Amino acid sequence: MATDDDMWIWDGGRVCLDFTNTLRYRWRTAPEETLRTPDDLVLWLQQAGLLTPGSHDSADAAVLASGRRLRETVDRAVLAVADNRLPLSGDITMLNRSAAQAPRPALQIAVTDGRLEPAGTANIATDASAALALIAQDAVELLLSAEILRVRVCGADECALRFVDRSPARNRRWCSMSRCGNRTKVRLHQARARRSEHTPAD
Template sequence: MATDDMWIWDGGRVCLDFANTLRHRWRTTPEETLRSPGDLTVWLQQAGLLAPGIQDPGTAAVLASGRRLRESVDRAVLAVADNGLPLPGDITVLNRSAAEAPRPAVQIAVTDGRLEPAGTANTATDASAALALIALDAVDLLLSPEIRRVRVCGADHCALRFVDRSPARNRRWCSMSRCGNRTKVRLHQARARRSDHTPAD
């Protein structure tokens, strides 16, 4: 079973965090973090998509469906972020899954003496419905201007996907504390080695 620290939450959207559960996509054989139905259930709970207290052991079929959805999300998002269109099969996967998403009940609250809509978290009661919420988030991202801010981490050995919300739209790494610092340290060490081997005049 995957450990909680295997999952990275720097995508900025739940659908990108889900795409990032397949790690090291640059390798010939990427690293799978959703190795069992239990891994998928724990990830969905950590992502806040399963209602509190739900004990859903999941099934191999739901895990396979989740992995298919993940790859459809990844391909579609990268295609549209690059000014292309998703594959027809990926559109079908996303639409079918999103159609199964639970809809939150309409709720109200009194704020400053006025009735207003109450913000409620949209959670599911089983893994299949939670996957549908991921599809819904992906559809929302694909149709929003934010899709143009989707990036792939610039570190040589990462490739995580994220939304660049920096004011200058120039974020290069999935996380400054992880890939950004590592890259800067590596470049600094490389410069120091080159300077040590430069012959003196």
């Protein structure tokens, strides 16, 4: 079961992108799987705020396999639409079917200035399958929003995490400046320093 604090990264800007990022280093022949067991999936869903605490028995090997299939479906569909292409018809079907299983949000009420008003909705599942449906729902909403055109892949050579670029100039290159951005700048600086050391002086 995953316990490393750095095992999961939450820089995607959307829960569906954070979920796609549970498969790390996608450029490798053998990417790093962080959802190795049903317990890993349950813990991720809980930390993402999609699953009620104490739901440890709500996932088995079949639910884990379903979650991984959903993750790859989301990834293919999001990257396609971000690239101005249509998703595969099978991916659209899977996303629609999965999103349709999402629990209906419970409308909440509050008293404001002596009047009853909506107080938002509580959108959290009590089992892992329903929580996965919430991820599919978020992916559908992203695919239909203008924000889909802001989806990027981290520019670091050894990363490839997906994220929404919400920078004012729309020029964010890294999933995280503190992680990939700084590492890349340090590596480039060191490479320039090595080249200058081997360049003969005039």
